[in-house]
Amino acid sequence: MPRMLPPISRRAALAFAAVATGALAAERFASPCGCAFAAQPEGMVLEEVGPGIHVYRAPYELVGPANGGAIANMAVVVGGEAAAIIDTGNSHLAGARLREAAARVTDRPLRYVINTHMHPDHVLGNSAFAGEGVRFVGHRKLPRALSVRADTYLAQAERLLGPEAEGTRIVLPDLLVETTLTLDLGGRALELEAHPTAHTDNDLSVRDGATGLWFLGDLLFVGHVPTLDGSLLGWIGQLDTLESRAAAGVIPGHGPARVSWPDAAGPERAYLEALRDDVRRLIAGGVPMGQAAAEAGRAQAAGWALFDEFASRNAIAAYHELEWE
Numbered sequence: 001m002p003r004m005l006p007p008i009s010r011r012a013a014l015a016f017a018a019v020a021t022g023a024l025a026a027e028r029f030a031s032p033c034g035c036a037f038a039a040q041p042e043g044m045v046l047e048e049v050g051p052g053i054h055v056y057r058a059p060y061e062l063v064g065p066a067n068g069g070a071i072a073n074m075a076v077v078v079g080g081e082a083a084a085i086i087d088t089g090n091s092h093l094a095g096a097r098l099r100e101a102a103a104r105v106t107d108r109p110l111r112y113v114i115n116t117h118m119h120p121d122h123v124l125g126n127s128a129f130a131g132e133g134v135r136f137v138g139h140r141k142l143p144r145a146l147s148v149r150a151d152t153y154l155a156q157a158e159r160l161l162g163p164e165a166e167g168t169r170i171v172l173p174d175l176l177v178e179t180t181l182t183l184d185l186g187g188r189a190l191e192l193e194a195h196p197t198a199h200t201d202n203d204l205s206v207r208d209g210a211t212g213l214w215f216l217g218d219l220l221f222v223g224h225v226p227t228l229d230g231s232l233l234g235w236i237g238q239l240d241t242l243e244s245r246a247a248a249g250v251i252p253g254h255g256p257a258r259v260s261w262p263d264a265a266g267p268e269r270a271y272l273e274a275l276r277d278d279v280r281r282l283i284a285g286g287v288p289m290g291q292a293a294a295e296a297g298r299a300q301a302a303g304w305a306l307f308d309e310f311a312s313r314n315a316i317a318a319y320h321e322l323e324w325e
């Protein structure tokens with residue numbers, strides 16, 4: 001069984017106990033909070049972007065009751081013998097909706113849940129998949145990164161989602177990727193790669209050998225402004241590496257379900273490089289952080305959803321990184 005951290009509420013703790021004993025397996029798609037799918041009766045819609053690759057293309061939104069926490073792209077990959085999930089949403093409810101959608105496209109047993117990195121919109125739905133035979137897979141640095149942020153992430157989910165956060169808890173990976181790891185789904189190999197610090201310090205990509213499609217997680221944002229929680233210089237450097245590799249197409253952590261590569265990285269690179277150059281110039285000019293936060297990267301605002309929500313914190317993160325160069 002994967003390790004689990006303390007849940008948000010006593011009721012959620014009971015749900016945790018049910019999962020731990022396998023009781024939930026009998027009610028495959030029921031939600032322990034009873035809130036199930038009433039808010040989205042049509043269910044989560046998946047788009048098949050390649051044979052056996054089904055992607056939920058998330059809206060460009062902040063977490064809220066209307067989206068149930070499903071604000072990051074998620075996917076189901078179906079092999080000859082088993083299926084894998086890539087990312088799980090910001091709540092147990094989001095994960096449960098994905099699990100229900102997965103059951104509509106495959107009856108293969110679910111063998112792996114892969115988290116592309118620690119951020120709550122990619123991992124907090126893990127609990128919906130906990131059960132016998134399911135392995136949770138992540139970067140070698142994911143367990144520590146997620147553990148130290150667990151209380152913050154859970155409190156935030158509860159604040160933003162209210163009752164729709166019920167049942168949400170942390171499920172840590174039990175299969176770690178040191179550098180690379182191949183997962184076999186039966187006639188379909190997934191190549192996982194642990195990247196150096198970029199968007200976060202635990203970014204993981206997943207390449208599908210059968211189609212040449214590449215899941216980049218939040219190493220790639222398209223349309224939704226990039227959010228920096230790792231290393232700005234590391235991210236730009238990692239883009240150099242990623243862009244030198246061919247792919248039939250890529251699936252970003254936020255953006256359309258499938259985009260072409262490497263041209264899809266252009267706008268993200270332009271924003272990150274402008275942020276770097278602006279922050280360096282402001283630091284050199286003796287501009288304090290508060291003022292830099294209001295200025296850096298702002299010329300890049302056009303074309304990005306949620307720019308105002310993240311621009312200042314990106315600039316502050318960049319300032320912290322670059323002020324000691």
Ligand SMILES: [Zn+2]
Binds near residue numbers: 117
């Ligand atoms: Zn992220």
